[in-house]
Amino acid sequence: MTQNLDAISPDIPSDYESLKARISTLSDSMPKRLLQCARYALANPDRIALGTTAEIASAAGVQPSTLVRFAQTLGFDGFSQMQQIFQGQLVGRNSEYTERLTKIRESGTNTPGGILGNFVERSKQSLDDLLRQVDTVALERSIEALSAAENIHLLGLRRAYPVVSYLHYTLGKMGVRTNLLEYTGGILEERVQFINENDALFVATFSPYSPEVVEFASKAFGRGVSVISLTDSVLSPIARVSSTVLEVNEAEHGAFRSLSTTMCLATSIAVAVGDARKWTSLS
Amino acid sequence: MTQNLDAISPDIPSDYESLKARISTLSDSMPKRLLQCARYALANPDRIALGTTAEIASAAGVQPSTLVRFAQTLGFDGFSQMQQIFQGQLVGRNSEYTERLTKIRESGTNTPGGILGNFVERSKQSLDDLLRQVDTVALERSIEALSAAENIHLLGLRRAYPVVSYLHYTLGKMGVRTNLLEYTGGILEERVQFINENDALFVATFSPYSPEVVEFASKAFGRGVSVISLTDSVLSPIARVSSTVLEVNEAEHGAFRSLSTTMCLATSIAVAVGDARKWTSLS
DNA sequence: ATAAATTTGGAATGAATTTTCCGAATTGCT
DNA sequence: AGCAATTCGGAAAATTCATTCCAAATTTAT
Secondary structure, rough: OOHHHHHHHOOOOHHHHHHHHHHHHHHHHHHHHHHHHHHHHHOOOHHHHHHHHHHHHHHHHOHHHHHHHHHOOOOOHHHHHHHHHHHHHHHHHHHHHHHHHHHHHHHOOOOHHHHHHHHHHHHHHHHHHHHHHHHHHHHHHHHHHHHHHOOOEEEEEEHHHHHHHHHHHHHHHHHOOEEEEOHHHHHHHHHHHHOOOOEEEEEEEOOOOOHHHHHHHHHEEEOOOEEEEEEEEOOOOOHOOOOOOEEOOOOOEOOOOOHHHHHHHHHHHEEEEEEEEHHHOOO | OHHHHHHHHHOOOHHHHHHHHHHHHHHHHHHHHHHHHHHHHOOOHHHHHHHHHHHHHHHHOOHHHHHHHHHOOOOOOOOOHHHHHHHHHHOOOOOHHHHHHHHHHHOOOOHHHHHHHHHHHHHHHHHHHHHOOOOOOHHHHHHHHHOOOOOOEEOOOOHHHHHHHHHHHHHHHOOOOOEEEOEEEOHHHHHHHHHHOOEEEEEEEEOOOOOHHHHHHHHHHHHEEEEEEEOOOOOHHHHHHHHHEEOOOOOOEOOOOOHHHHHHHHHHHHHHHHHHHHHHHOO
16 A cells, blocks of 8 residues: 555655645545544644654654654655655744735735735734733623523524524533524514523624614513623623623724634633533532 | 853743843853854754754854854753754744743633633634635635635534534625525435535534535535535545635634634635625626 | 454664763963 | 963764564454
């Protein structure tokens, strides 16, 4: 097998891209351990570039010899030769990046790359703002409320729906069951009655704020339910009917906003709640 | 002299900045050859990071032993220890990130604020990586395919579902109708027949890759449908059944990954496709 | 179920690399 | 200019590292 592959492609990959491509094509026919190497290499190219066989092997959970075999399977003489490709990628990266940024800036906002560059920049700014402006007290109270709740209900429509559906999934994976309130016709409001005082309602809504969501939260809040809201302004109508308000200023491009920062916050909330629940369930 | 310096500053520089600072303060009292090392090191930090003593020494016009003495003059045990600082600088290109991350770790990653700080930093890094690694050709081809498609079908389960549901919403707002394939029981596969050759299938899937999604994409691809996939590795099984592959390396916190970067890319795609469709519909 | 082929782990090998050491050369001081 | 201290070069030693090899384990084919 190996001989055949060598015969088919005797030349060695000369840059990181072709190396990735070769890994991709050969991964089908790779045995378990070599696949493990492949996965590790693609996930941690920096460590391959700088580490020794012993270090990398132990980090990847294989033998040093397997690492050498992996390199040889890809067409290299040995590990060292493959390592050079990873090193080249590491060095070229620095210069390429700035070069690429200027190129993207020049390309304006009408090319796909330009649009992406724009969003990346704004998202980074937005993430900075999040960390700077976040109300840690509100955040901690939110985590507490969600951790203490008997049941967690999630509500969000339109642009907010991906946020709550993600929370639903991630919390579920952490062993925290949640109730994702889907909007199926006009019956949403009727479900308020199934939320009781010991529960928490997590509601996400952004401008323009869906009236039905605000209305729902208002009713729940009126019933004494702990309402944690994620929104884009303290002026949001949801703020008045919430126990705790989390604010996020999302990156924009014209009229279109990303969900990048919001997702970052949502993930953090999920992990924090998962952690808190784990500790309490263990004790 | 050397003994004195050791006595004055027995601690070793722990990052590139303090290393540079020490070189600059000590360079006054350095003899010729060591100064030569200092100059070379500051001018070619990358080569110091990756080369061997023999290589570097010859490039710098000194003996390998001089290189070792140089490192020891700066307070290190030997060359290897100094090299690690240069390597660290190479990996944490914007050493800001790693620096801030360690700062965050010191303040504890178990508090909600700590978890958020962690995700914010990693997400920013992840966004940088996205811009650096994105295959602009693949991106442009994706936009073209999606713009040219008669109908756009969207598929993504579990963690990928929020991504496609967001695309569904955003593209809809831009006047691009899409068909969001929801997973309702085992009937998913039967829907392949409703996708025809002029359509495009956008499929998102992350490790562990849902077999049913891969299977679905495979069938569509087999029917000649343009399949644009968004995934987390070239080893993804979806890659083999796609016309175009977009790769995203998302930020992690332990076992949990955010969707921050993925959402940024998704938004960009939506805006780009929306733009492209607008132009063609106007002309 | 059995045999053949492939893959794997781990020790052994051999190469490469870092570090030490010491005599020679250079520099600084009187 | 002559002496002492420092610096340097280069070889030798010690260490680390990549690679090879082979027996054991696993997988595949019959």
